[in-house]
Amino acid sequence: MRRARGRCPAPRLAALVGLALAPIGSLCAAKLFTLSLEDIAAGRAEVVDLTHDLQEGTPLFPGGVPFALEPLTRLADGYYMNTFSSGEHTGTHVDAPAHFGKGLPTVDEIPARRLISNGIMIDARAKAAANPNYALTVADLVEWEKANGKIPPQSLVVMNTGWHQRWESPDRYLNRDEAGAMHFPGFSVEALRVLLKERDVNGVGIDTASIDPGASITFEGHKVMLLGGRYQVENLDNLDLLPARGFTLIVAPMKISRGSGAPARVFAIVPR
Ligand SMILES: [Zn+2]
Numbered sequence: 001m002r003r004a005r006g007r008c009p010a011p012r013l014a015a016l017v018g019l020a021l022a023p024i025g026s027l028c029a030a031k032l033f034t035l036s037l038e039d040i041a042a043g044r045a046e047v048v049d050l051t052h053d054l055q056e057g058t059p060l061f062p063g064g065v066p067f068a069l070e071p072l073t074r075l076a077d078g079y080y081m082n083t084f085s086s087g088e089h090t091g092t093h094v095d096a097p098a099h100f101g102k103g104l105p106t107v108d109e110i111p112a113r114r115l116i117s118n119g120i121m122i123d124a125r126a127k128a129a130a131n132p133n134y135a136l137t138v139a140d141l142v143e144w145e146k147a148n149g150k151i152p153p154q155s156l157v158v159m160n161t162g163w164h165q166r167w168e169s170p171d172r173y174l175n176r177d178e179a180g181a182m183h184f185p186g187f188s189v190e191a192l193r194v195l196l197k198e199r200d201v202n203g204v205g206i207d208t209a210s211i212d213p214g215a216s217i218t219f220e221g222h223k224v225m226l227l228g229g230r231y232q233v234e235n236l237d238n239l240d241l242l243p244a245r246g247f248t249l250i251v252a253p254m255k256i257s258r259g260s261g262a263p264a265r266v267f268a269i270v271p272r
Pocket residue numbers: 089093094095234261
């Protein structure tokens with residue numbers, strides 16, 4: 001159901017008029033769109049799948065375990081069925097707090113209410129194209145909020161680096177140099193701290209193999225988010241299809257008991 005549509009300016013209008021209306025935009029945008037099956041059925045909202053196919057040959061973070069599918073039966077046997085094996089951090093997946101923190105929630109323990117979020121998309125494609133080691137800054141967050149309004153609590157902030165376009169080419173996706181170091185963009189530690197402590201986000205997401213820039217070997221961003229009790233989603237797809245805000249994100253990781261993370265299906269419900 002859409003609420004308060006008559007009283008709030010549309011997000012696009014708020015973005016056009018910029019600064020002056022930004023606080024109104026932020027108040028209204030948070031309420032402007034609420035998931036409705038009727039909206040989806042009537043074509044007023046669409047479901048965008050932000051998930052890569054789980055299959056062999058996809059990019060893997062070093063140490064990761066590839067996905068593999070083995071046939072068990074064919075239709076000729078009566079029904080079609082496979083078995084599969086996979087690392088927890090393979091394909092589009094969630095990192096749970098327990099991935100880095102002792103005694104912190106495992107993937108099955110992430111509260112379900114934290115998995116449905118206000119969608120926030122930060123477009124960092126131009127900066128990432130100019131610098132593959134780009135780390136999203138606090139200044140980028142300030143700039144985004146000037147244009148779009150304050151990031152509301154219970155948001156999942158996804159960074160569109162454009163890297164999801166490289167998924168079909170694992171070499172280009174991980175972008176290793178001759179010494180083996182990876183070069184892809186990510187979040188800065190400072191930006192993650194602001195999102196966690198000052199914006200109370202549910203989590204963050206990115207269309208690369210890690211929320212830390214690829215060259216990181218200390219995973220400081222992971223520590224900020226996961227030790228802060230929140231989660232992250234990595235290897236997202238289709239971020240080009242998202243507006244800056246005003247949509248809903250649904251993250252559904254496999255409920256692996258005591259898992260450090262899990263492959264996830266991720267949907268955005270986007271008003272048309
Ligand atoms: Zn992971």
